[in-house]
Amino acid sequence: MLNETGQDTASPWHEGELAMQRIIGVVERMDGPGRNFIRKAMPEQHRAFFPMLPFVVLGAVDAKGDVWATMRAGRPGFMSSPVPEALDVDLRRDPDDPAEAGMEDGDAIALLGIQLETRRRNRLNGVIRRTDAEAFRLRVGQSFGNCPQYIQPRAAAFVRDPDKPAAMRPVHSVNLDDRARRMVENADTFFVASHVDRDNGERQVDVSHRGGNAGFVRLGADGVLTIPDFPGNRFFNTLGNLLVNPKAGLVFVDFETGDMLQMTGRAEISLSSPEIASFERAERLWRFTPEHIVFRPDALPLRWSRNLDR
Structure with missing residues (x-):
């Protein structure tokens, strides 16, 4: 390299x-x-952080090469780090989640631990070693923290047992309906998964947070999302991946209802479009064209509030 x-x-x-x-x-x-x-093992602060969380964001790649981002919930303690080089994750398999197809033994995945109320976030990627259908161990490939920029603070509370599946089934489509369009157009937060296959043959998956004022993502009549890239840490994990491999997965969450909107498709980076100037603070843009969309009503057992004092 x-x-x-x-x-x-x-x-x-x-x-x-x-x-x-x-x-x-x-x-x-x-x-x-x-x-x-960027480390090959988790520091003690990160090892203590993940067990506190009631949910985690994941990025995975299915056997067709489609990239999916997802959010999964569990009672705090469902993640633990027995050694700095590993994170144990106790999560039942979820056949309704399209990301599950990329979470088999030996698959490369990414995790984002994010605590919205404190705006802390730490990232991991590595390879799954699956022990059974209810758990897996992630062998750490990379571990690093991120700053709190653009995170909208929210407090979470469970409304049902996280082991109890949603009662309503997913809706698959190739186009965004009115409900899905509202989720995108009103969002102040989403998560994006991407990946590259490195020169040594190892797959490296990333999942990242994106945030801004409500409506910061523009949705065209053709269903293409235009997303501003604001000043950041200059790691360029997401855009660097997309420059090499334009496949991406996005997940939008309705924090009031627990609904999730997942989509996989292709992304294109725009470095010099005149449209950049129409997004306040944007340094560049990227566009995402959905190819497969999954709407999952009540998928998450959590509800979030902007009232952090409750």
Whole structure:
């Protein structure tokens, strides 16, 4: 893999991430942070963080190569770290979740632990070692934290047992209906999954948070989503992946109802479109064209409130 600085140890950045960093002239500046903050094991702070969470965001790739993002809930403690190189996740298989098809033994996945009320978030990727249908162990490939930028604070509460499945079945489609369009157009938060296959043959999956003011995602009449890329940490995990492999998966959550809208499709990065100027603070745009859409009513047993004092 390309090592821009000539140091002996390999850079953690892959070619797509380096290309994005090169475009804005920060390759050398980002080399040190990459080596210092992207680890092959979880620090103690992250190991203590994941067991506190009532949900986790996951990114997975199915056997067809389609990328899916999802959110899964469990009572705090459903995730634990027996050693710094592993995270144990106790989650029953969910046949309604299209991401399940990419969560078999040996599959590469990504996790985002995010605590909305405190705006903390930490990320992991690695390979599943599945022990049974109710649990798996993630062997850590990369572990790193993120800043709290663009996270909308919310407090979560359970409205049913997280082991109890939703009563309503998923609705599959190829076009966004009015209900789905409202979810996208009113959203202040969504999550995006992407992946690359690295030169050494290992698959690296990422799942990331995206946030802004309600309506920050523009939805065209043709069903294409236009998404601003705001100033950030310059890691370019998502855009770097999309530059190499344009496949992506998005999940939108209705925090008041527990509904989830999952879609897989293709993304295109726009670095110089005049439309960039119409998005306040945006540095570039990317567009996402859904190819398979899954609406899952009441999929999550949690409800979130913007009233953090309750």
